[in-house]
Amino acid sequence: MSRRPLALLAATATATALTLAACAAEPETAPAATDPATTAAEPAPLTLGLTYVPDIQFAPFYVAAEKGYYEEAGLDVTLRHHGQSEGLFTAISAEEEDVVVAGGDEMLQARSQGVPLVSVATLYQQYPVALIVPEDSDIRSAADLAGRTVGIPGPFGETYFGLVALLQDAGLTEDDVTVEHIGFTQQAALTGGHVDAVMGFVNNDAVRFAEAGTPVRTIEIAEGEVPLVGISLGTLEATAEERGEDVAAFVEASLRGVADVAADPEAAVEISAAQVPDLDRPEQRQAALATLEATVPLYEGAGEPGAHEAGVWEEMVTLLTDAGLLEADVDPAQAWTDRFLPAASN
Structure with missing residues (x-):
């Protein structure tokens, strides 16, 4: 049976010892067991x-x-x-x-x-990175970068790795170009003529150029599969x-x-x-x-x-x-x- 209120138990105790003994001997109902199969696992x-x-x-x-x-x-x-x-x-x-x-x-x-x-x-x-140049630029391929200035955010991340792969595919090294660390200012640096090209994301930087009405071209990192x-x-x-x-x-x-x-x-x-x-x-x-x-x-x-x-x-x-x-x-x-x-x- 369910546990009785404290006041009721006290009243029963004053009634008769027999009643008290009977109540004390009566077993309490055990709580229902939990079935693990029905318990939802915590995420x-x-x-x-x-x-x-x-x-x-x-x-x-x-x-x-x-x-x-x-x-x-x-x-x-x-x-x-x-x-x-x-x-x-x-x-x-x-x-x-x-x-x-x-x-x-x-x-x-x-x-x-x-x-x-x-x-x-x-x-x-x-791979989401490409070389970005003004639409009227005479840079038509990575090989044309020799002697030019390329802007990247810094010597880190995918724009930098992309530049390394681009130059290697063209048979160039960083010694053949001037690399400017421009932070994440590709749009301002290129449109302002501070650099000849920038490395940027095709689904970000190239999109921003288009939104601003700045005509640009993207040049892929490699002719084949990008490494x-x-x-x-x-x-x-x-x-x-x-x-x-x-x-x-x-x-x-x-x-x-x-x-x-x-x-x-x-x-x-x-x-x-x-x-x-x-x-x-x-x-x-x-x-x-x-x-x-x-x-x-x-x-x-x-x-x-x-x-x-x-x-x-x-x-x-x-x-x-x-x-x-x-x-x-x-x-x-x-x-x-x-x-x-x-x-x-x-």
Whole structure:
């Protein structure tokens, strides 16, 4: 029976000893046992490092979160924006993040510096960086850069790696050109005539030039396959081993977000407005849509979504090693894995 109120038990005790004894001997009803099979598992917490301030480039993750893909995958995902002053891999190295969005080339360089990162999905199947020149420039190919001035944000990141690959493909070195570190001012530097060309993102810088009405041309890094890997998802080796199911669930949910962005960029902009400042302004919304429309082709590749190309990773190690950009030997086969992709058989 249920536990009696204290006042009632006291009254019963004063009535008769027999009644008291009977009540004391009567067993209480045991609480119902909980069936583990009917108890919903708590979602696994996972923090994703987004290596910049809120921006439309992260639309796949905003979409996946808003549509409940992470929740369906059994995850409680925190989208953490680094801002502009934090190091690219500072938080994940300190285990404050579980997965990070970064270039495969950036992860490879960090791995050579002792950060045990492994790429678990390639988001951009096409490298997003190109050489940008004024439309009327006599620079028609990378070979024409000899003796010219090229602007890059600095000796880091994908614009710099892209320049290294571009020059190598043209048979040039940095000694053959003047490299100016211009910060993230590609538009002002080129239109102001301070440099002859800039390295920029085809889905960002080139789009900004077009929006401003500045006629430019883009020159691809290489005539064939670019020996660099663009934006990917990375995690620490320990996380991959200890939380493999969570990593796989996160990758699959994120790739669903990528597919949704590719299928309907306008809807992705609408969803991203809750995360990205000023997207309630028509001109900003149009700029965001233009960025996503230029991003969609970067997702497209010959293989499965998220897949890595072993040959490109091998070529990238050779390129960055020859350029002196890796601090130690790196086995390319250990720097990436496809085992967390939805189509993986292992």
